[in-house]
Amino acid sequence: MKIVYKKVLSDTKEARIVELRFESSTIASSVEPGQFILLMASACGERVPLTVVDSDPKKGILTIIFQEIGYSTKLLGSLETGDLLYSVVGPLGHATPIENYGKILIVGGGVGIAEILPIVRAFKEGGNHITTILGAKTKDHMILQDEIGQYSDELILTTDDGGLGEKGFVSGPLAKILEKDSDFGLVYCVGPVPMMKVVSNVTKPYNIKTIVCLNAIMLDGTGMCGSCRLTEDGKIKFCCVDGPDFDGHLVDFDELMQRQKRFLKEEAQALRKLHECKLKAQIKE
Numbered sequence: 001m002k003i004v005y006k007k008v009l010s011d012t013k014e015a016r017i018v019e020l021r022f023e024s025s026t027i028a029s030s031v032e033p034g035q036f037i038l039l040m041a042s043a044c045g046e047r048v049p050l051t052v053v054d055s056d057p058k059k060g061i062l063t064i065i066f067q068e069i070g071y072s073t074k075l076l077g078s079l080e081t082g083d084l085l086y087s088v089v090g091p092l093g094h095a096t097p098i099e100n101y102g103k104i105l106i107v108g109g110g111v112g113i114a115e116i117l118p119i120v121r122a123f124k125e126g127g128n129h130i131t132t133i134l135g136a137k138t139k140d141h142m143i144l145q146d147e148i149g150q151y152s153d154e155l156i157l158t159t160d161d162g163g164l165g166e167k168g169f170v171s172g173p174l175a176k177i178l179e180k181d182s183d184f185g186l187v188y189c190v191g192p193v194p195m196m197k198v199v200s201n202v203t204k205p206y207n208i209k210t211i212v213c214l215n216a217i218m219l220d221g222t223g224m225c226g227s228c229r230l231t232e233d234g235k236i237k238f239c240c241v242d243g244p245d246f247d248g249h250l251v252d253f254d255e256l257m258q259r260q261k262r263f264l265k266e267e268a269q270a271l272r273k274l275h276e277c278k279l280k281a282q283i284k285e
């Protein structure tokens with residue numbers, strides 16, 4: 001699977017956000033909005049779950065957008081146009097059911113903004129009126145506002161420092177909108193787990209169906225290993241085979257946040273190893 005396009009969408013001191021397009025005709029011809037792939041950049045990387053942001057079935061091309069947050073995503077981000085990916089499995093997970101809800105609110109935060117692009121597009125094509133709220137740390141962390149704006153009837157931007165759009169978190173404008181008019185058929189949200197928890201808490205008193213796209217840590221992606229276990233409505237679910245979409249009013253977010261921290265020590269070790277490898281390579285050069 002050859003990489004045919006690479007673009008850095010955002011480059012901040014915390015992490016770059018990179019768009020890659022690569023050949024994968026089988027997945028490109030069958031993937032639906034909301035589904036993901038498991039990708040290995042090289043034989044020594046882990047399997048990373050990433051949402052398919054776009055697909056071109058005619059050309060057999062898939063688009064992914066990812067934040068270089070740890071060892072495997074940094075390894076992926078070091079590949080260039082013309083390089084080959086080691087392995088890609090998919091499409092995985094259930095597609096998001098695209099129905100006509102009338103009015104929909106879509107909320108994306110951080111790199112979750114990339115994950116909502118196929119959803120906004122599909123709901124718009126499904127005849128819905130869409131209000132989108134995008135939240136980022138600063139102006140430099142904001143991505144895809146023009147692309148998502150094309151499919152949104154109303155687009156609201158927020159940044160933590162107020163450098164672009166409204167100052168504060170996405171929950172601010174969301175609460176204001178719902179106070180004035182709560183006649184929305186659906187709220188769909190992707191972003192950091194604490195953000196999805198807050199959004200679900202804001203919509204709960206209005207009893208608006210709220211779907212969150214969860215990012216539990218995955219290993220096999222087949223429902224066998226149990227790594228992506230979470231609780232929805234008191235029942236055990238697996239993000240890879242039961243999700244990634246879940247009912248935000250029924251998810252145990254606190255448990256999910258605890259489980260996200262399971263490998264912090266190993267993740268830090270892996271990053272140090274990558275840094276040392278880079279330093280050794282520089283010294284050799």
Ligand SMILES: Cc1cc2nc3c(=O)[nH]c(=O)nc-3n(C[C@H](O)[C@H](O)[C@H](O)COP(=O)(O)OP(=O)(O)OC[C@H]3O[C@@H](n4cnc5c(N)ncnc54)[C@H](O)[C@@H]3O)c2cc1C
Pocket residue numbers: 036046047048049050051052065066067068069070071072073074111114115214215216217218239244260261267268270
């Ligand atoms: C269904 C699904 C779709 C996803 N789609 C995207 C996407 O389109 N773009 C994107 O940038 N990211 C996406 N993610 C998150 C992405 O898989 C993780 O960022 C990645 O696995 C981190 O791997 P790493 O080795 O680079 O970092 P690690 O060193 O493994 O982790 C670095 C940090 O990220 C956290 N982390 C690790 N794994 C995950 C995870 N699965 N989800 C969230 N945080 C994690 C860790 O707790 C740690 O703090 C998705 C996750 C899932 C489950």
Ligand code: FES
Pocket residue numbers: 217218219220221222223224225226227228229238239240241
């Ligand atoms: S990743 Fe193993 S059960 Fe979901």
